[in-house]
Amino acid sequence: MSVKGSVIAQFEQVAREQKKTLVPLSDDLVLLDSGLDSLCLAIIVARLEDALGVDPFDADADAAFPVTVGDFIRLYEDAAH
């Protein structure tokens, strides 16, 4: 699965587990408007670290916090390369 595919799969999986209604995902959707809260995002970041072997938040503290879903995916794509 592509990095983007893995990220989106985790969004959907965690939303289901946490009983959150996920807004249809697009690159310019603001993360905080996605229907997921901080706890959901924290779980997604932990699962992605296990699945992809990278934690882009840890690796590069200089990178700005992601604001949109597209920013979030790019963080992982950049870290995976």
Place this chain on the structure above:
Amino acid sequence: MPPTDRTTDRTSLWSCLSGAGPLSERALWGAEASVSLGDLVDGGSLGGRLEELRDRSVLIATRDQLTAALALIELDGVASRLVLCPPDLPAEHVPYVAATAAVDAQVSDRPTPELDAPGVGTFVTCSPKIAPGGCDRSAAYATEWILLTSGTTGRPKMVVHTLASLSGAITGGGTPATPAVWTTFYDIRRYGGLQIFLRALLGGGSMVLSSARESTGDFLIRAGAHGVTHISGTPSHWRRALMSPSAHQIAPRYVRLSGEIADQAILDHLRACYPDARIAHAFASTEAGVAFEVGDGRAGFPASLIGPHGGDIELKVENGSLRIRSTRTAAGYLGDPGEALLDADGFVDTADMLERRGDRYYFVGRRGGIINVGGLKVHPEEVEAVINGHPRVRMSLVRTRKSPITGALVVADVVLNAEADAANGRAVELEQEIMRRCRETLPRHKVPAAINFVPGLTVNATGKLVRRDA
């Protein structure tokens, strides 16, 4: 029993805030309603029924922070005891809280009591619509303020403060050239939020109150519209704020972090976002009070803060954890939480573990494996009890996993009765069963984010699970 040392003409929150700056220019702004402090001179929020609450032990159980704020302003010094219910107090603990605090009156902003407290006869409604009269706030008590904090068993610990201990770290006051407008992501019914509320009122400023029903973005826009100058939150609150496109809607002079470990990354991110602000991280706990504030932009704190310096606070490190003795610590616990608040020398053991590197100390976690998920404490034993209730589980260890979003997450190492269960393809199914069990009985932040099946866990000579401190 509530305290009985009645005298007249004590100072109270109302008398202190009235003396701190012109009331008519100051306000409390909630998400749905606002109150000018000037309106409280000739009126009140309690429908003229303040006198019914005089001398009482009052449970403040409101839905909104604004009404809780008004009740505190009007009742400090008047009621003998104020029990401040946090918004998520589980209903099952209310009878214990009410009985332990000898509660005999309840204030809520709903037409009926927000919480079902057996035997509490008097019920008074609090409204942001200020009605004339009912505002003789002559103070007879150093009112006890009871704050609730999470305990090992899930039953809240009831921590006794007074206005004096709560406001001990607040200096200055007077009327600054530009009055401060404070806000916080916290709820003011928790220690961290209450500090900010008191700073705003006693420092002559105004305050924007957050709301659980408002998004981070909307809150930041509203805070910006009121010209917020001072703003406080946990590192997790701030990480969330920095993920919002509205982070730039505020231009604060002062940015404060507390309630969790402030790592270098979040301090740097805040510096980049608010280059003109003074950025400080503070250490405080409900029991120990505010200990210190670090303003040099670096994680951790200078080792020189440890040791006697005179003044009203002393810090020491014992068995790796931070201990605090000060005039701002709580007076004690109500009821029997099974532990003493102060050690023999009058220090509060914070259970926050420190590590010294060079001339600085760094927080590395909590003793006893307590996990801080976005500012909410999780006692591992409580989660382990739920997991261990599964018939196929022999034992479990709940521990912390670092998170760049919430500071920490809960994860569990689980030993199954039959090791074969973990290997024979039942693992995924069992994991889901255990997760479901946790979700059914625990608040969300206590549910493990991951379950690892392990062959065994280390048990020490006294038969206790070995937990790594931190």
